[in-house]
Amino acid sequence: MIIRLYVPADLDGLIRLFRDSVRRIAIRDYTEDQVKAWAPDAVDRQSWATRRASRPTWVAEVDGEIAGFTDLEPDGHVDMMYVHSDHQGRGVAGALLRQVEAEAARLGLDRLYTEASITARPFFERKGFRVIAPQTVSLRGQDFANYRMEKRLG
Numbered sequence: 001m002i003i004r005l006y007v008p009a010d011l012d013g014l015i016r017l018f019r020d021s022v023r024r025i026a027i028r029d030y031t032e033d034q035v036k037a038w039a040p041d042a043v044d045r046q047s048w049a050t051r052r053a054s055r056p057t058w059v060a061e062v063d064g065e066i067a068g069f070t071d072l073e074p075d076g077h078v079d080m081m082y083v084h085s086d087h088q089g090r091g092v093a094g095a096l097l098r099q100v101e102a103e104a105a106r107l108g109l110d111r112l113y114t115e116a117s118i119t120a121r122p123f124f125e126r127k128g129f130r131v132i133a134p135q136t137v138s139l140r141g142q143d144f145a146n147y148r149m150e151k152r153l154g
């Protein structure tokens with residue numbers, strides 16, 4: 001596995017992986033209607049491109065294929081952490097988070113935080129995050145339970 005920075009040519013692969021991960025993996029914890037609202041058939045490609053360009057995004061590659069991706073905003077927010085359904089449970093997200101933590105240390109951040117899905121909560125807990133509060137967020141007409149989580153660094 002290699003971890004590298006995102007390049008614009010990755011965009012469609014990331015969107016496909018995001019849809020696969022939500023619809024095949026997060027479906028364990030959310031309804032069909034919820035996963036379709038979370039990862040719709042048609043995403044706003046331009047807004048995805050703008051967001052990816054606005055912050056460091058890292059891609060995990062296994063045998064030349066994109067297996068997962070993550071990102072880091074300047075205030076320590078981890079917005080995205082998605083692993084393809086064919087690459088679950090093999091340390092892909094762990095490797096991506098190590099990259100995020102290395103960058104956070106370089107930037108001198110004192111914490112990371114995220115809004116973890118029910119599906120991702122055990123992963124983040126395993127990696128030292130704690131739940132600050134459960135919450136409900138609304139997206140495209142659906143309500144989602146997730147968890148505000150943080151990890152203190154240093």
Ligand SMILES: CC(C)(COP(=O)(O)OP(=O)(O)OC[C@H]1O[C@@H](n2cnc3c(N)ncnc32)[C@H](O)[C@@H]1OP(=O)(O)O)[C@@H](O)C(=O)NCCC(=O)NCCS
Nearest residue numbers: 025082083088089090091092093094117119120122123126
């Ligand atoms: C959550 C997710 C990113 C984890 O990715 P992954 O590559 O399978 O995770 P890893 O293999 O790197 O796991 C790292 C550690 O977390 C643990 N872990 C991961 N998922 C777990 C789970 N569901 N339950 C318990 N432990 C879990 C692993 O056992 C591993 O422990 P170790 O370091 O002691 O070996 C992945 O399941 C996913 O893409 N889920 C769907 C999308 C999603 O909900 N993303 C989050 C949006 S906020």
